[in-house]
Amino acid sequence: MRLARRRSLAALFASIAIVAASFGVAQALRYSRAPTRITVKATPIPAFDTRDETKTRFGQLEYRGGLILTSNDQAFGGISALIMEPGGARFLSLTDHGSWLRGRIVYREGRPDGIADAEMAPMLGQDGKPLAARHWFDTESLTQGVDGMLYVGIERVEKIVRFDFRRDGFAAKGEPVPVPEDFKTFAFNKSLECLAAPPKGAPLSGSLIAITERSLDASGNHRSFVLKGAQVNRFTLKRSDDFDVSDCAVFPPADLLVLERRYSLLRGVAIRIRRIHLDEIKEGAVVDGPQLFFADLGYQIDNMEGIGLHKNAQGETILTLVSDDNFSPIQRTLLLQFALVGE
Numbered sequence: 001m002r003l004a005r006r007r008s009l010a011a012l013f014a015s016i017a018i019v020a021a022s023f024g025v026a027q028a029l030r031y032s033r034a035p036t037r038i039t040v041k042a043t044p045i046p047a048f049d050t051r052d053e054t055k056t057r058f059g060q061l062e063y064r065g066g067l068i069l070t071s072n073d074q075a076f077g078g079i080s081a082l083i084m085e086p087g088g089a090r091f092l093s094l095t096d097h098g099s100w101l102r103g104r105i106v107y108r109e110g111r112p113d114g115i116a117d118a119e120m121a122p123m124l125g126q127d128g129k130p131l132a133a134r135h136w137f138d139t140e141s142l143t144q145g146v147d148g149m150l151y152v153g154i155e156r157v158e159k160i161v162r163f164d165f166r167r168d169g170f171a172a173k174g175e176p177v178p179v180p181e182d183f184k185t186f187a188f189n190k191s192l193e194c195l196a197a198p199p200k201g202a203p204l205s206g207s208l209i210a211i212t213e214r215s216l217d218a219s220g221n222h223r224s225f226v227l228k229g230a231q232v233n234r235f236t237l238k239r240s241d242d243f244d245v246s247d248c249a250v251f252p253p254a255d256l257l258v259l260e261r262r263y264s265l266l267r268g269v270a271i272r273i274r275r276i277h278l279d280e281i282k283e284g285a286v287v288d289g290p291q292l293f294f295a296d297l298g299y300q301i302d303n304m305e306g307i308g309l310h311k312n313a314q315g316e317t318i319l320t321l322v323s324d325d326n327f328s329p330i331q332r333t334l335l336l337q338f339a340l341v342g343e
Contacts, residue, residue, distance in 0.1 A: 061338035065111030081142035084308035098132030121170035153192030
């Protein structure tokens, strides 16, 4: 079979799997039932461009390496968001079936080479029972506030839940935080994909930024919010070229990087990253920003749903992207790292 035809079929199958998942096709929940050490096999991805293995520069990003991740644990998969710890060795992520996943990235000559010390556990509600058991399982977004708390956005039930993970670890119990009545009007399964918390000293510090995947206003733009206690400011993110929001992260001191994806049976799968200035986010504003990065299925991508940032020992800003395989045998869990160049 010719390479072009293989790519076309891969795009078709990947699109079918992602579209099916986006419409909430029923499947058994696969969440961790108790804190468990797991083994994650990591296969390095030496080149990002499948047509030119020597190419490393892609827009404003430089490829630093990647991994294909697999595990025999039934709860592994569906990774939808992550946080990178300072230095980039350790990460904390979540799955869209209500599990925590944390571990350590093993590097070889500055490139990701493996995953060690991997653990999974159920995300717990206020009653100490797994969130997934009460059908609060579609955990899609994750950020750490200036208060040190973790905030998780949950689609379908349209909740934001706060965890004191720094104090309690996997035993942390999720406490729902107040959200606007607007949340009840989000499009089903198209809502809380992006949560970000600007750090101290940044514009909007102390707030949560929430941007919806594809809950659109009358002009066709992403409905978005700045939440700070009882104060709510509403803005929109300009939607273009059929891309939907899949995650976001603050790039200090004053920018927001928005990860987006596009999928269709005709156009296949693509991703991009846009850069938004935080000081442009105001009540009633329509914000937009330049594209830093674009990739389609000619590159090593899948259903990319998570973005995290850290500084390495050389002071470079490293972006880590992870994919949600929808617990599907025809998709992959990828971890990709890039350096931001020309900051």
